Amino acid sequence: MSLEIERKFLLSEFPSALVEEAKLKVLSEQRIEQTYLAIDENQELRVRRIVDLASGEVTYTHTFKLGNGLLREEIEYSISExxxxxxxxxxxxxxxxxxxxxxxxxxxxxxxxxxxxxELSVLEVEFDSEEAANTFQAPDWFGKDISSERQYSNKKVWRELQENRVL
Structure with missing residues (x-):
């Protein structure tokens, strides 16, 4: 199992000016659909369909995550369509x-x-160590640090979608 170390920020708007000034270089854009198969307070099991918007390539993944907040264990691998x-x-x-x-x-x-x-945009930054994550000074444009705020987690948002769906 690999360790995922990331911080998340509540992005108020896309930093278009930084792209125009070449201070932010867009590497890729993907369309992601994700569905959770099992969730509890400390674990999640999900599948994703990922479309690369430049090439049209479609990939599928299966992921298990353990933990919350800054540090989480993660296993992810490809699955077939x-x-x-x-x-x-x-x-x-x-x-x-x-x-x-x-x-x-x-x-x-x-x-x-x-x-x-x-209506939500989140910026994520991954780190090689917990120390690097904790000492990272985010610029103001990143927005509020929401790394440990569960109401912004994908699984919470997904759960709300299931509660609001029409059967």
Missing amino acids: SIYGQVIKAFGFVPLTKNRITAEWNGRVIEIDTYDQI
């Missing part, structure tokens, strides 16, 4: 959908997720 389709059909859940922009800023890779079903 067929397995993904069977799982989605069997459960009948509404997927959480978002666009993800992966960019380079100040020598660091960042990810910006903009959600469809709710």
Whole structure:
């Protein structure tokens, strides 16, 4: 199991000016649909359909995460379209959908997720160590640090989608 160390920020608006000034370089953009198969307070099991918007390439993943906040254990691997389709059909859940922009800023890779079903944009930064994460000084444009605020977690938003769906 690998360790995921990341901080999340509540992005108030996309930093278009930084892109124009070449201070933020967009590397890729993906369309992501994700569905949770099992969730509890400390664990999650999900599947994703990921479309690269430049190439049209579609990939599918299965992920297990353990923990909350800054440090989490993670196992992720590819699955086939067929397995993904069977799982989605069997459960009948509404997927959480978002666009993800992966960019380079100040020598660091960042990810910006903009959600469809709710008005929310989140910026994520991954780190090699807990110390690096804790000492990182985010610029003001990143927004509020929400790394330990569960109301912004994907699984909480996804749960709300399932509660609000029409049966």
